[in-house]
Amino acid sequence: MNTLRPQSTSAANGTPTRVLQRQSRQIGQFLLESRILEAVEQRRASYPILRHLRIAARVEQQALFDDLALSLGWQAHRIHGELMLLESDGLFVSVYGTRKGEYCSASFHLWAESIERAESAVAAIEARIGDARIAEPMFSVDWHFVSSCGDLESASIEEIADSPLIDTAYPALEEGVAPFIARYLAAPETVLVLQGPPGTGKTRLIRAVLSEISRRAGGEAEVLYTGDKKALENEEIFVKFITGTHDAFVVEDADHLLTPRAEGNQHLHRFLAIADGVVRAQSRKIIFSTNLPNLGDLDDALIRPGRCFARVHVRELSLAEAERVVSAIVQNDAERQAVLNKAIQALEQRSVSLATIFKLLREAEQGAMCAA
Incomplete structure (x- = not known):
């Protein structure tokens, strides 16, 4: 039977010693960072x-x-x-x-x-x-989240720009992925909405857009990113985007954010305000991904012409489409293509996600390495 260990407390006020120790460390870290900041300010001035x-x-x-x-x-x-x-x-x-x-x-x-x-x-x-040094174009992701203390925190992550995507993986983009991205970046509309089930390639498509922005900017693109609902309840993140130099604002898993305001959505109005202001004038972009199943689930004001460039419904692939994707991935390797197609058929499903295809590809490669 599990037993709870008694927690030692401070005799002065009954506060757990562990809490006091953590608070002491936080105060020490704060004082250290304050001294560092003061030194930096003095030197750079x-x-x-x-x-x-x-x-x-x-x-x-x-x-x-x-x-x-x-x-x-x-x-x-x-x-x-x-x-x-x-x-x-x-x-x-x-x-x-x-x-x-x-x-x-x-x-x-x-x-x-x-x-x-x-x-x-x-x-x-x-x-x-x-x-x-990595020569490929990079883009900087300024990732925002809410800490356990309720504060808005951020971390900067450098990402390598991805190679162009396979057109057959996105049948909804009849013109092809690269022409679609080029039209979006050249368009005056700010908003792009990617809608579909998990694993269908929404994040890959977002990364393709960001990679192209980076290439056009000489590898210096900056992206404001969050997937944290609580982070969007804070005005600070919107002020940072409006007043900052980020090329794009990406919100993933934005189901709660895109539903009609008539249904109680209290956060969308902030995006509606920035989508038509200085952000549009500077050709900066706002990209949402959502798992909402129906196009009618989105607020009409967000997707109106002139504000929204496109709503792309990213779906699972039919078996025939999946085989075309496999063919594009492995190119002229008939043996790998046969192995992957057999694995897809063994799933006994009418459709397959892009994530599943890449999972089967990794498993096939690992199997080949073990056999060697």
Whole structure:
């Protein structure tokens, strides 16, 4: 039988010791970050030139920080695992790094006494990273969520732009994926709604749009993203999009947000306000994905002509369509194509999702590796 351990308490007020310890750590972290922020403000205020550099590299994030700290000849301050400050004559640099899978990313803010000093510092960083730097276009995802304390938090994640999608995976886009995305990015309308069951490729299509935005922007696209319902109850995220430089605002799993206001939807009006204002004037985009089954489930004001570019119903594929997708994926590999088609037929389903196709593909590849 499970027993509950008694929780130690502070004699002063009966507050659990564990809570006091956590609060002490939070206060200590707050004071440390306040001192860091004050130092950063003082140092960067001394220099008139600012440059920003984002780099993704196929190297461990800590190894990247170690190398920059030891090899550039600048004074390094390792604040914590993701933040480092660098100083040299006429130069101050803050570096924020994150890691994702097989690569890491780093965002550099450089303050310098002159343009020449800033440019030489950028060149030194790029030369030090060298061939490890990822050359493919990237886009920065500014991911927002509500913490357990109820505060709106954010984290920045660098993503590699995806390769073009397979047209046969999206039969609803009769013109093809790339022409559709090109028309959307050139159109004055702001909103795009992707509607369909889970696993049918909505997120892949969103990433394809963001990847094309990145390519057109020279690999410097920025995206405001959330899938958190509570984050959209906060005005801060909307203010950040309106006043910021994000190229797109992506809301995934937006079922609660897109239903008619007559049914009690109290959040959609914020998007209606920004979709027609400065966001549209700057050709920025708002993309929703939803699992709502019927087109009639969406608020009419959101999808009216002039505001909404398109509603794309992304569905599961028929077996014939799935075989065409498999053929496009494996190209001229008849053996792999036969294995995948057999696996699809073995499902004994009338339709199959795109996610299932890629799952079967991974399983087939793993099976081939084990056999080898």
